[in-house]
Amino acid sequence: MIVPEFPDFKELEQEDREFLHPRIWRFQPQTSELTFNNFYLWRSYYGFEWSVLDDTVLVVAHGQSGGIFGYPPIGAGSRGTAAERFLMWMQSERGESHAVIARADESLAVELEHHPRFLIQETRDQFDYVYRTEDLGELAGRKYSAKRNHINQFTRAYQYEYQPITPDLVDACLALAEVWCEQRLCEEDLSLQHELCGIQDALANFEALELDGGALLVQGQVQAFALGELLNETTAVIHIEKANPEYRGIYPMMTKTYSSRWLGLTSHISMEQDLGEPGLRRAKESYYPDYLAKKYEIRLAE
Secondary structure (H helix, E strand, O other), X not given: OOOOEOOOOXXXXXXXXXXXXXXXXXXXXXXXXXXXXXHHHOHHHHXXXXXXXXXXXXXXXXXXXXXXXXXXXXXXXXXXHHHHHHHHHHHHHHOOOOOOEEEEEHHHHHHHOOOOXXXXXXXXXXXXXXXXXXXXXXXXXXXXXXXXXXHHHHHHHOOEEEEEOOHHHHHHHHHHHHHHHHHOOHHHOHHHHHHHHHHHHHHHOOOOOOOEEEEEEEOOEEEEEEEEEEOOOOEEEEEEEEEOOOOOOHHHHHHHHHHHOOEOOEOEEEOOOOOOOHHHHHHHHOOOOOEEEOEEEEEEOO
């Protein structure tokens, strides 16, 4: 594999994992987008390209309405110089008059907040919901009583078992994902179509991507599954969680059961962002996050 050196970029491919994953892991990201697997699973939607600038990884995405935007530089030490050169490259080489680094983590925003060269703006719809692993894995206490009631309804109504995802379960998880997509009318929503493609990629390459996952089987059939991984040394991230809603209580049961897998291994679990969708925001807030991992858009001042 030839490593692209800035200002050259290459399209993201699975073979790039060997180079990129160790570098991203050393960075110890705090936001859910910054894993190789997340980039890989959404590559068809965003058309990701990447490059290396002085041992700092730069990732550029193609927007759905045209144009490009950057992800925050991934590397040790000061990232301000890399951010400035990245934004200037987007302007001069790609013709982006309003070049932006999107979904920037708080550490980059803090580094640049007093620098007159940059404009920084919070993007609430992109904030990650981060929970204590103990809270999600146990759902203890009065505030989770409604969740426990749903789970009790599920456990009383159905014969079920939880299994870690292995190659033997991949086809069944794929079949459930396709049913989920049909229920959500994916053919009418481009982002859902690409999400299904990402799920299919994740499951087809489950071992190669070193993903983690679990499934709920009801009467021997997979009716829910979750896929995740370590985001950093103390935090897991759940990238995908799908279930058959015909089984009442199955979503909180899946969340609790899979989250308990991380008890003793992590202190926190990220369940990513709500993208400004009111229903998704209510659902994520109902699990009472420990904190929100803030994200920002960063531009060059005029």
